[in-house]
Amino acid sequence: MSAVATPFIAADGVSKTYNPGRADEVRAVEAVTMHVDRGEVLVLEGPSGSGKTSLLSLIGCMSRPTSGRIVVDGRDVAKLAEGALTEERRRRFGFIFQQFHLISDLPAIDNVLVPLYPTEVSLREMRGRAHGALARLGMDGKATRKVRTLSGGEQQRVAIARALVNNPQVVVADEPTAHLDRRLAEELLVILEGIHRDGRTVVIATHDPRVFDHPIVDRILEMRDGRIVGERRS
Amino acid sequence: MNISKHRAFLLLTAVEVAVVVALVAHARGVAADLAATHIPAKREVAARLGLTDLAIWTEARYTRHPSQTDLFSPFQDFPSSLEHFPAGSVVGVPDLTAFRQPAEP
Amino acid sequence: MRRRLKILEFALSALWRRRFKNFAIVVVYGFTIAVLASILLMTDALRGEAEQILLGAPDLVVQRVAAGRHDLIPIDYAEEIRGLPGVGEVSPRYWGYYFDAFTESNFTFVGIDDGPPYELELLEGRLPSAPYECAVGEGVARVRSTGVGHELTLISHDGLGVIFDVVGEFRSPSSILTNDLVVFRNADLVELFGIPEGRAVDLSVEVFNDGEVATVAAKVKRIFPDSRPITRSEILRTYDAVFSWRSGMLLAVFSGALAAFCILAWDKATGISAEERREIGVLKALGWSTRDVLELKFWEGAAISVTAFLLGLIAALVHVLLLGASLLAPVIQGWSVLFPEFRFTPSISVYQLFVLGFLTVVPYVASTVAPSWKAAVTDPEEVMRG
Numbered sequence: 045m046s047a048v049a050t051p052f053i054a055a056d057g058v059s060k061t062y063n064p065g066r067a068d069e070v071r072a073v074e075a076v077t078m079h080v081d082r083g084e085v086l087v088l089e090g091p092s093g094s095g096k097t098s099l100l101s102l103i104g105c106m107s108r109p110t111s112g113r114i115v116v117d118g119r120d121v122a123k124l125a126e127g128a129l130t131e132e133r134r135r136r137f138g139f140i141f142q143q144f145h146l147i148s149d150l151p152a153i154d155n156v157l158v159p160l161y162p163t164e165v166s167l168r169e170m171r172g173r174a175h176g177a178l179a180r181l182g183m184d185g186k187a188t189r190k191v192r193t194l195s196g197g198e199q200q201r202v203a204i205a206r207a208l209v210n211n212p213q214v215v216v217a218d219e220p221t222a223h224l225d226r227r228l229a230e231e232l233l234v235i236l237e238g239i240h241r242d243g244r245t246v247v248i249a250t251h252d253p254r255v256f257d258h259p260i261v262d263r264i265l266e267m268r269d270g271r272i273v274g275e276r277r278s
Numbered sequence: 279m280n281i282s283k284h285r286a287f288l289l290l291t292a293v294e295v296a297v298v299v300a301l302v303a304h305a306r307g308v309a310a311d312l313a314a315t316h317i318p319a320k321r322e323v324a325a326r327l328g329l330t331d332l333a334i335w336t337e338a339r340y341t342r343h344p345s346q347t348d349l350f351s352p353f354q355d356f357p358s359s360l361e362h363f364p365a366g367s368v369v370g371v372p373d374l375t376a377f378r379q380p381a382e383p
Numbered sequence: 384m385r386r387r388l389k390i391l392e393f394a395l396s397a398l399w400r401r402r403f404k405n406f407a408i409v410v411v412y413g414f415t416i417a418v419l420a421s422i423l424l425m426t427d428a429l430r431g432e433a434e435q436i437l438l439g440a441p442d443l444v445v446q447r448v449a450a451g452r453h454d455l456i457p458i459d460y461a462e463e464i465r466g467l468p469g470v471g472e473v474s475p476r477y478w479g480y481y482f483d484a485f486t487e488s489n490f491t492f493v494g495i496d497d498g499p500p501y502e503l504e505l506l507e508g509r510l511p512s513a514p515y516e517c518a519v520g521e522g523v524a525r526v527r528s529t530g531v532g533h534e535l536t537l538i539s540h541d542g543l544g545v546i547f548d549v550v551g552e553f554r555s556p557s558s559i560l561t562n563d564l565v566v567f568r569n570a571d572l573v574e575l576f577g578i579p580e581g582r583a584v585d586l587s588v589e590v591f592n593d594g595e596v597a598t599v600a601a602k603v604k605r606i607f608p609d610s611r612p613i614t615r616s617e618i619l620r621t622y623d624a625v626f627s628w629r630s631g632m633l634l635a636v637f638s639g640a641l642a643a644f645c646i647l648a649w650d651k652a653t654g655i656s657a658e659e660r661r662e663i664g665v666l667k668a669l670g671w672s673t674r675d676v677l678e679l680k681f682w683e684g685a686a687i688s689v690t691a692f693l694l695g696l697i698a699a700l701v702h703v704l705l706l707g708a709s710l711l712a713p714v715i716q717g718w719s720v721l722f723p724e725f726r727f728t729p730s731i732s733v734y735q736l737f738v739l740g741f742l743t744v745v746p747y748v749a750s751t752v753a754p755s756w757k758a759a760v761t762d763p764e765e766v767m768r769g
């Protein structure tokens with residue numbers, strides 16, 4: 045199948061090295077060329093240390109490549125100034141982290157509000173959107189509960205609501221099922237399915253077969269030692 | 279939802295500034311009053327009695343009259359005497375530059 | 384602007400999350416500022432007061448120095464000084480100190496020349512005009528339980544008790560000048576102190592032209608090498624140095640307290656805990672730019688320090704203006720038994736308040752923002768990796 049349309053996100057010869065030139069230098073990603081099509085569900089599969097989290101960060105505009113190009117919707121983001129890059133990140137991407145990274149002392153609603161503060165949206169409208177995002181995930185009833193009083197599954201829903209509150213085009217998830225039992229993992233995949241049905245692109249990094257064997261996945265890229273070693277369609 | 283935090287904070291800060299301004303204005307008012315009444319009266323007392331110093335510390339000579347003290351006071355009754363607390367830590371060494379000999383004509 | 388206010392909102396939420404700790408910081412910081420501002424206000428007021436009142440002091444005072452110490456001056460010196468051009472009255476001054484064993488306090492004795500009964504606005508009664516009369520300051524009246532119409536017994540230089548009639552008592556508003564005074568006729572004071580004939584404590588010299596005072600002083604010094612002329616400007620300069628807020632003690636205390644506090648604040652923040660760093664990384668990952676994060680830290684620091692400054696300043700103003708500095712006065716009092724009530728003229732310099740505000744807010748904000756700098760500018764992914 046030939047893709048004539050320009051991919052939504054394209055990485056071209058991208059490398060990421062941490063602590064370059066030092067004793068603890070780590071080459072997380074090496075000369076990777078790949079792309080993400082609009083509206084697809086893409087999985088980056090590989091064991092821990094394979095570089096999938098790092099690649100995820102790169103295409104999500106969370107870090108800059110050491111070398112190579114990353115083009116998002118026609119824009120070369122590797123060259124952007126910090127402020128512009130942040131705005132790309134905020135406008136287009138929603139992140140679901142492996143450890144959630146919620147602020148445990150804050151209520152759920154306040155956590156969901158965080159991405160909206162640096163925008164021009166009014167406080168009142170912010171609250172409206174946040175409640176809406178929580179409601180979609182059935183969490184609006186617990187909006188004022190402090191996050192640390194919520195269960196693991198509930199916390200994940202809050203994290204997902206936060207990722208969706210800015211209405212992103214791409215949802216990026218890093219090992220989303222890592223701490224979940226089977227039931228919660230299935231629930232999560234149902235949620236991701238719903239997100240995908242809204243027309244969003246989903247990119248997931250995982251080594252959990254429950255995810256990459258799931259029917260919603262369109263394409264899988266296999267990664268080993270910072271490189272892409274295989275590609276298959278689900 | 280109750281009043282947002284930033285509004286409450288800004289309001290509180292504005293109130294604090296207003297209180298400061300009010301107190302300062304009050305002080306200025308009181309000062310102007312006293313300047314018109316008490317200050318001239320006190321000056322009269324100083325002039326009539328030939329006073330040169332305020333009566334703040336009533337310890338011995340070098341702190342009661344810091345402007346009239348010996349050349350090497352205010353710390354010493356005699357060369358190795360102990361300092362008097364707390365006056366000694368507040369009154370500095372007097373400015374000795376005034377006592378240079380005038381140049382010969 | 385809206386974005387700025389929203390970030391302020393988030394900053395306040397963050398502070399509120401640890402509200403007990405932050406409240407404690409505001410209280411301690413505010414208290415420090417209250418004490419320092421009180422000291423500044425008080426000393427500024429005193430300096431202003433001294434400046435105003437001591438304009439009534441003699442143009443020139445001539446003392447005699449013997450063996451490096453202040454000694455009695457021959458009255459004959461007055462003759463020659465009177466002869467100098469531009470000089471008016473030259474009068475011998477008699478004054479000294481008296482340790483009252485009964486109350487363990489020091490009085491200052493001042494003599495005045497003879498004349499008809501004299502009244503002053505701030506004097507209840509009159510000045511002494513007949514033998515064995517005296518006028519007393521409020522503090523003396525208080526510790527010796529005496530007053531107008533009563534008596535005061537003092538011990539003369541040869542150990543004999545002498546009884547004086549109190550004919551005048553200085554009123555409260557003048558106590559900063561008169562609190563420890565006992566005023567006598569010169570003749571009585573000479574007898575009390577046993578001052579030898581032909582001597583005075585020092586000479587008070589009137590100079591017609593203010594600009595000439597320094598010249599006259601120089602001439603006096605030349606004629607009498609053992610003399611020590613003191614001009615009024617030198618008198619005033621003494622008080623400027625004593626109460627100037629730039630002078631050593633105040634600034635030392637101030638800087639010390641502030642530095643200690645900022646070191647504390649910095650210390651708590653510099654480790655910038657792993658948790659704080661993670662939080663900054665999360666904010667950045669969720670779309671906060673470096674500028675947004677720094678602004679957040681700025682507001683966190685500013686909210687605390689501005690509030691502490693304003694509250695401390697209000698406390699100081701109330702303390703000094705409305706309570707007469709009643710809390711600080713005992714601290715400065717030391718071991719003096721007689722200490723005037725501080726009913727002085729308040730003097731507030733806006734410039735000074737500004738400097739105080741600046742020195743309060745800026746270091747604290749800096750110590751809040753600076754430690755977060757590195758995390759704020761790093762790409763979020765690297766920050767979260769830890």
